Amino acid sequence: MSLQRREFFAILGACAASTPELFAASPDSAGYRPQALTRAEYDLVDALAEALLPKDESGPGAHDAHVAYYIDVVLKHSPAAKAQSWKNGLAAVETLAQERFQRSFTEELMAELAQRESAPRTELDHFFVEFKKTAIDAFYASALIQREHLGYKGNTAVMEFAGCTHPDFEHPGI
Amino acid sequence: MRRTIYDVCVVGSGPGGGISSYALSAAGLKVALVESGHWLRPGMDYGGHGSIYAKLDERLAAQRSPLLSVTDFSDKNHFTPVGDRPGHGLLRAVGGRSLCWAGHSLRFGPLDFKSWPISYDTVAPYYARAERLMCVYGNKDGLWNMPDGEFQKGVPMRCGEHALKKGVQRLKAQGRKMEFVPLRKAMPTEFHEGQRAKCHYCGHCMNGCEVDAKYTSANTPIPLGLKTGNLTVLSGSMMTRILTDESRRRVRAIEYVDEKGSTTQLECRALVLACSTVETARHLLINGLANSSGQVGRNLTSHFGLSVSAFFPQLRNRDASNDDGTDYYHGLLSGLYWDEPSRNFAGTYQVQCGSGLHPNNPRIQYPAGFGRALKRELREKAICSANMNMQGALLASAKKFVDLDQERKDRYGLPLPRVHLHYEDNDVAMAKDMVATSEEIIREAHGEVLSKPEEVTEAALQIDYNHWVGTVRMGNDAKTSVLNADGQSHDVVNLFVGDSSVFAAYPEKNPTLTNIALAWRMSERLAEKAKRGELG
Numbered sequence: 001m002s003l004q005r006r007e008f009f010a011i012l013g014a015c016a017a018s019t020p021e022l023f024a025a026s027p028d029s030a031g032y033r034p035q036a037l038t039r040a041e042y043d044l045v046d047a048l049a050e051a052l053l054p055k056d057e058s059g060p061g062a063h064d065a066h067v068a069y070y071i072d073v074v075l076k077h078s079p080a081a082k083a084q085s086w087k088n089g090l091a092a093v094e095t096l097a098q099e100r101f102q103r104s105f106t107e108e109l110m111a112e113l114a115q116r117e118s119a120p121r122t123e124l125d126h127f128f129v130e131f132k133k134t135a136i137d138a139f140y141a142s143a144l145i146q147r148e149h150l151g152y153k154g155n156t157a158v159m160e161f162a163g164c165t166h167p168d169f170e171h172p173g174i
Numbered sequence: 175m176r177r178t179i180y181d182v183c184v185v186g187s188g189p190g191g192g193i194s195s196y197a198l199s200a201a202g203l204k205v206a207l208v209e210s211g212h213w214l215r216p217g218m219d220y221g222g223h224g225s226i227y228a229k230l231d232e233r234l235a236a237q238r239s240p241l242l243s244v245t246d247f248s249d250k251n252h253f254t255p256v257g258d259r260p261g262h263g264l265l266r267a268v269g270g271r272s273l274c275w276a277g278h279s280l281r282f283g284p285l286d287f288k289s290w291p292i293s294y295d296t297v298a299p300y301y302a303r304a305e306r307l308m309c310v311y312g313n314k315d316g317l318w319n320m321p322d323g324e325f326q327k328g329v330p331m332r333c334g335e336h337a338l339k340k341g342v343q344r345l346k347a348q349g350r351k352m353e354f355v356p357l358r359k360a361m362p363t364e365f366h367e368g369q370r371a372k373c374h375y376c377g378h379c380m381n382g383c384e385v386d387a388k389y390t391s392a393n394t395p396i397p398l399g400l401k402t403g404n405l406t407v408l409s410g411s412m413m414t415r416i417l418t419d420e421s422r423r424r425v426r427a428i429e430y431v432d433e434k435g436s437t438t439q440l441e442c443r444a445l446v447l448a449c450s451t452v453e454t455a456r457h458l459l460i461n462g463l464a465n466s467s468g469q470v471g472r473n474l475t476s477h478f479g480l481s482v483s484a485f486f487p488q489l490r491n492r493d494a495s496n497d498d499g500t501d502y503y504h505g506l507l508s509g510l511y512w513d514e515p516s517r518n519f520a521g522t523y524q525v526q527c528g529s530g531l532h533p534n535n536p537r538i539q540y541p542a543g544f545g546r547a548l549k550r551e552l553r554e555k556a557i558c559s560a561n562m563n564m565q566g567a568l569l570a571s572a573k574k575f576v577d578l579d580q581e582r583k584d585r586y587g588l589p590l591p592r593v594h595l596h597y598e599d600n601d602v603a604m605a606k607d608m609v610a611t612s613e614e615i616i617r618e619a620h621g622e623v624l625s626k627p628e629e630v631t632e633a634a635l636q637i638d639y640n641h642w643v644g645t646v647r648m649g650n651d652a653k654t655s656v657l658n659a660d661g662q663s664h665d666v667v668n669l670f671v672g673d674s675s676v677f678a679a680y681p682e683k684n685p686t687l688t689n690i691a692l693a694w695r696m697s698e699r700l701a702e703k704a705k706r707g708e709l710g
Contacts, residue, residue, distance in 0.1 A: 051544065053548065054545055054546065070227065070230065110544050132540065133540050149549065150557070151531070151557075153494065154497060154532070155223060159374075161375040163499075169333060
């Protein structure tokens with residue numbers, strides 16, 4: 001199954017928040033065995049995603065949302081070439097980290113990667129753009145993020161739909 | 175062997191076929207409804223609640239979207255596209271595409287019927303009847319070319335729609351002709367005995383309503399038809415042939431293949447084709463029927479469009495709320511170019527508007543940066559943005575039509591249809607106007623344009639494959655149309671058509687309500703003619 005950008009949208013178009021029970025059934029990243037990525041690649045995705053979308057006072061981050069799990073499963077069901085291009089991209093991130101920062105991953109590396117996102121030139125730049133979009137899609141699809149970061153109160157049955165309750169639109173009617 | 179002769183055979187159980195099977199059986203006729211798909215179970219075969227993560231692996235392995243959706247049952251390869259690809263859209267199931275529609279129910283107005291053989295006043299009583307049966311909600315807006323109907327109470331708009339409405343009001347104050355009204359949809363908002371479940375505003379309408387609140391053929395007219403005792407539903411049955419008498423002016427039977435592969439002949443006194451705009455034309459072409467005008471398959475058109483989105487900084491302090499409602503769009507920009515046609519293009523468009531946090535339709539933005547700032551930005555954009563989605567009719571022309579693909583056959587050995595669609599200058603000009611108008615409205619609403627096509631070219635447009643109409647159009651002249659004003663073939667006296675292929679012209683408004691009203695009217699005419707012995 002080809003999962004290009006369009007498909008990601010199609011998937012997200014069908015997405016909804018989960019009930020807490022359903023969410024509890026989703027895998028724990030620590031116990032999950034990656035299927036498309038190696039453990040090292042998976043951990044790098046997890047770390048990169050968390051640096052992109054960190055846990056902070058506004059709510060949980062990419063690690064808690066299981067973004068790496070989402071990406072691994074999507075890659076598992078993508079054409080082999082796509083999974084390979086992600087592996088190449090992750091290897092390039094790793095190399096850059098070692099060469100420039102002498103460490104496997106740092107905040108500075110994220111800043112470096114994000115620097116050219118509006119005008120990507122190298123393969124690594126393009127990989128980062130794709131990584132970021134996919135991670136945001138996965139983040140947004142998480143029921144935990146919808147509820148605790150975005151403040152979403154939907155995906156439930158209500159007797160009446162309240163509509164706009166903003167003070168600037170007092171008694172707006174329908 | 176027992177021989178059953180039905181009064182009417184209805185082929186296809188979507189919006190038109192569903193209502194026809196009910197109206198005809200209620201009129202006392204023995205009806206067989208032939209549908210290639212099967213009955214689906216709401217909440218089991220489709221439904222939108224759930225978590226994208228919960229069954230991600232299993233669903234992707236099955237090449238499905240992560241959540242249960244009625245589109246799991248759509249036929250993705252039922253025609254050959256020629257030109258601008260319109261996607262796919264045939265849902266083979268009892269209820270057809272009425273299972274996956276958004277429920278938008280807008281009456282066509284007097285202007286829209288101008289080049290039809292019937293007027294708005296002729297169709298109005300059928301609109302009223304359809305609205306009551308479908309439980310259409312709406313607001314009495316008093317618009318002359320999108321007349322009010324028999325509505326249940328309306329559903330409130332969200333903040334983004336209200337912001338856009340303010341922009342429209344400011345432009346109207348400057349003399350511009352446009353309206354911004356709440357949308358009207360076919361789902362109950364009030365409790366009434368004997369009616370479908372009331373809507374619970376979860377927003378998953380397009381995935382298929384799991385409690386059957388949204389109107390479908392499968393949950394309203396077909397069960398009502400079955401109650402009369404006059405309706406037989408033959409699901410899993412694909413019509414493969416239409417048989418006529420020697421004169422070719424009268425249908426005597428159809429042939430269908432059931433799921434076991436057995437072929438059966440079903441004799442009937444009249445035939446209603448309601449297989450969809452593309453499929454009805456295809457069957458007529460395959461059988462060489464009703465085409466003395468040469469117009470079968472011609473005059474194809476559909477809706478097309480593009481989107482512009484807005485960010486409203488004034489909504490930053492609003493509470494995160496439940497924005498689900500009745501799917502994404504709650505507001506409608508309408509009334510453009512009704513009073514005075516555009517100088518740049520023929521026809522007009524409407525703009526469906528939705529806003530707010532709506533994971534079912536996330537409209538994700540990808541702001542620059544990373545870390546806390548990115549998270550903050552993502553949240554703001556999710557809560558404070560609105561989307562404006564244009565819907566206009568492609569200009570009908572000789573370049574748009576359906577014919578047969580002699581190279582590709584279906585599993586029954588029948589040629590698949592080819593769908594020829596090409597954008598033309600008129601379509602691009604209309605889309606440019608929409609982008610400019612939307613930008614003006616957003617500015618007047620004190621918002622910022624968040625996204626728009628970099629350049630409005632054919633590549634930026636998208637054809638709505640659920641909305642195509644017009645391949646078997648009605649008209650008074652048998653030389654230029656396939657059907658008369660009653661939806662009856664000019665050539666074959668007992669052949670009628672009940673889907674949107676009958677449309678004589680196409681406005682900006684969604685087709686389903688009009689399809690249902692016309693199919694209801696056609697069915698009554700058919701029943702009257704049958705009783706008078708006029709069908710041969």
